[in-house]
Amino acid sequence: MTRTRTGPEPVAVEAPRGRAGLADREGFLAWAMLLPSVVYIIALVGIPFLLAIAFAFSDVTTGDPSFDWVGFQNFDAVFGDGVFWRALRNTLIFTLVSMVLIVLFGKILANILVADFRGKWFVRFLVLLPWTTPVALSTISWLWFLDSIYSPADWVLRHLGLIDGNVVWLGKPGTAMASVIAVQTWRLTPLAAVIVMAGLVAIPRDIDEAARIDGAGFWRRMFEVTIPLTLPVIAVAGLFGAIMTFTDMTVPYVLTRGGPTHSTDVLASWAYFRGIEGGDVGQGAAIALFLFPLLLAGAIAILRAVRRLEGQ
Amino acid sequence: MSTDVVALRRRYARRHVAARCGVYAAAVLAALVCALPFLWSVISAFKQNQDLYDPESNPFFFNKPATPDHITFLFTDTPFLTFVVNTLIVGAAVVAITLVLALPAAYSLARLDRPWGTPMGIAIFMVYLVPPSLLFLSLTRVVVALHLEDTLWSMIVVYPTITVPVSVWLLIGFLKAVPKDVEEQAMVDGYSRLGAFVRTVLPLVFPGIVAVVVFSFTLTSSEFVYALAFVSASPEMVVSTGVPTQLVRGDVFFWQSLQASTVITAVPIAFLFNLFLDRFVTGFTMGAVKT
Numbered sequence: 001m002t003r004t005r006t007g008p009e010p011v012a013v014e015a016p017r018g019r020a021g022l023a024d025r026e027g028f029l030a031w032a033m034l035l036p037s038v039v040y041i042i043a044l045v046g047i048p049f050l051l052a053i054a055f056a057f058s059d060v061t062t063g064d065p066s067f068d069w070v071g072f073q074n075f076d077a078v079f080g081d082g083v084f085w086r087a088l089r090n091t092l093i094f095t096l097v098s099m100v101l102i103v104l105f106g107k108i109l110a111n112i113l114v115a116d117f118r119g120k121w122f123v124r125f126l127v128l129l130p131w132t133t134p135v136a137l138s139t140i141s142w143l144w145f146l147d148s149i150y151s152p153a154d155w156v157l158r159h160l161g162l163i164d165g166n167v168v169w170l171g172k173p174g175t176a177m178a179s180v181i182a183v184q185t186w187r188l189t190p191l192a193a194v195i196v197m198a199g200l201v202a203i204p205r206d207i208d209e210a211a212r213i214d215g216a217g218f219w220r221r222m223f224e225v226t227i228p229l230t231l232p233v234i235a236v237a238g239l240f241g242a243i244m245t246f247t248d249m250t251v252p253y254v255l256t257r258g259g260p261t262h263s264t265d266v267l268a269s270w271a272y273f274r275g276i277e278g279g280d281v282g283q284g285a286a287i288a289l290f291l292f293p294l295l296l297a298g299a300i301a302i303l304r305a306v307r308r309l310e311g312q
Numbered sequence: 313m314s315t316d317v318v319a320l321r322r323r324y325a326r327r328h329v330a331a332r333c334g335v336y337a338a339a340v341l342a343a344l345v346c347a348l349p350f351l352w353s354v355i356s357a358f359k360q361n362q363d364l365y366d367p368e369s370n371p372f373f374f375n376k377p378a379t380p381d382h383i384t385f386l387f388t389d390t391p392f393l394t395f396v397v398n399t400l401i402v403g404a405a406v407v408a409i410t411l412v413l414a415l416p417a418a419y420s421l422a423r424l425d426r427p428w429g430t431p432m433g434i435a436i437f438m439v440y441l442v443p444p445s446l447l448f449l450s451l452t453r454v455v456v457a458l459h460l461e462d463t464l465w466s467m468i469v470v471y472p473t474i475t476v477p478v479s480v481w482l483l484i485g486f487l488k489a490v491p492k493d494v495e496e497q498a499m500v501d502g503y504s505r506l507g508a509f510v511r512t513v514l515p516l517v518f519p520g521i522v523a524v525v526v527f528s529f530t531l532t533s534s535e536f537v538y539a540l541a542f543v544s545a546s547p548e549m550v551v552s553t554g555v556p557t558q559l560v561r562g563d564v565f566f567w568q569s570l571q572a573s574t575v576i577t578a579v580p581i582a583f584l585f586n587l588f589l590d591r592f593v594t595g596f597t598m599g600a601v602k603t
Contacts, residue, residue: 034417
């Protein structure tokens with residue numbers, strides 16, 4: 001309180017106005033208005049987070065919720081299970097490939113969406129669908145699209161004479177992983193596009209016009225003006241995509257349930273299968289905890305990109 | 313010389329036409345790729361079983377007359393409507409809690425310049441990046457301890473952890489765009505600081521508030537992990553978990569009804585979101601760029 005600008009004296013000065021009091025003291029107001037959110041977040045994010053760490057060192061199960069310290073036993077069990085390593089590798093592939101594709105398509109989509117053309121409103125509506133639809137539902141649509149017998153993709157390929165019978169997209173490790181990545185990319189690309197759009201809109205018009213007058217063509221302007229100027233925003237879009245993919249379990253859960261034979265299990269889904277469906281909360285928590293170090297790295301990277309954005 | 317000018321003009325005109333065609337082709341392609349599964353869902357939803365379950369029939373056309381039976385089935389014989397109502401209840405409650413918590417917090421961070429304003433803002437934003445997949449196990453225990461399992465309340469209490477941080481972030485952007493003179497004038501006129509915020513600033517950021525409402529509702533309706541972990545009783549489920557778990561009986565998928573439920577849910581949300589897309593885009597830049 002001692003260093004704040006509006007201490008007791010300014011209140012006394014304002015007193016003649018007749019409305020001074022707590023509602024005018026900035027130092028008090030600033031805390032009072034922020035406090036509910038902070039308390040709420042500490043109670044339902046901070047404490048559960050600590051609890052998650054504690055669970056990883058305990059023998060809590062859904063059947064026996066009593067807490068007993070077991071040290072690194074859960075981690076030993078998790079490491080000893082080949083599925084964990086498989087899930088870890090899958091998570092990394094899933095995240096990296098999706099992120100690259102999301103950034104690439106998001107950038108292209110953003111450029112389309114800022115252009116002027118007729119029917120733009122309708123195109124924007126269709127483009128937003130993948131992102132605004134509840135993930136579980138749009139994944140159901142894909143589940144049917146990739147059906148083992150009635151997939152229209154198969155029908156087209158069959159009629160083009162490229163395949164006999166069916167591909168069975170979700171039944172083979174390679175195509176199952178490709179499908180999961182494709183759905184994730186499809187669903188997050190609009191979000192990346194919206195973020196990149198925010199960056200494109202913020203570029204001052206005169207810079208683009210100056211480049212035009214200097215005779216720079218579309219591609220030159222794209223690579224020498226637009227992309228360097230929007231790089232921080234593109235980075236933010238990419239990191240958002242990466243974090244949301246890294247921690248996502250919905251697409252693998254609904255599309256493949258981690259199969260066939262764990263080939264699309266990711267850390268988040270494996271934690272769910274272990275912790276909720278298997279009932280072993282301790283092991284589930286230990287698996288989920290592995291999301292944290294990489295998540296932290298991603299968050300710090302976002303922070304840096306945003307700082308650079310502010311520096312502009 | 314005049315022929316040169318004409319040739320040049322023609323070249324530019326050609327280039328212009330080519331560029332326009334390129335834009336339209338790209339736009340149509342993007343729309344098709346994004347909407348393709350939904351398009352196919354719409355067609356599937358109206359198909360008869362014999363038509364749908366025939367690998368030889370063209371999946372993009374009606375080979376037998378279209379039927380609304382499966383959509384009637386969805387509304388009369390499945391709990392879909394209950395899921396929709398639950399989603400709306402949870403969404404409305406979460407949006408209300410989000411505004412009550414986020415508006416004052418954003419004002420405090422954006423306007424009442426405290427030295428801890430910026431780091432606190434960043435800390436709150438970082439909370440948005442803590443994913444449900446990290447917290448669902450411990451939050452499930454918390455929900456059980458509070459006796460909220462299998463109720464809508466479990467979601468109403470927990471979902472603001474997702475919506476509050478991102479809403480604070482967006483609102484900071486909108487609040488910073490309001491000129492400071494507005495409040496100062498109101499305070500000269502005799503309002504307290506708090507009064508000035510409520511009477512003059514809030515009406516001015518109304519567009520931002522609407523954007524936050526739409527965004528929070530979208531996030532709430534798409535959430536899956538918490539809803540799946542907290543609620544396993546069908547009457548208390550929301551659309552995002554109810555449809556994939558309850559409209560499938562064992563290995564029997566009611567495909568047409570499933571597709572219809574996806575489209576029925578997807579279209580209104582995307583429509584609403586599209587209305588406020590520009591505000592959302594500007595809000596995002598303002599929060600990040602303006603200081």
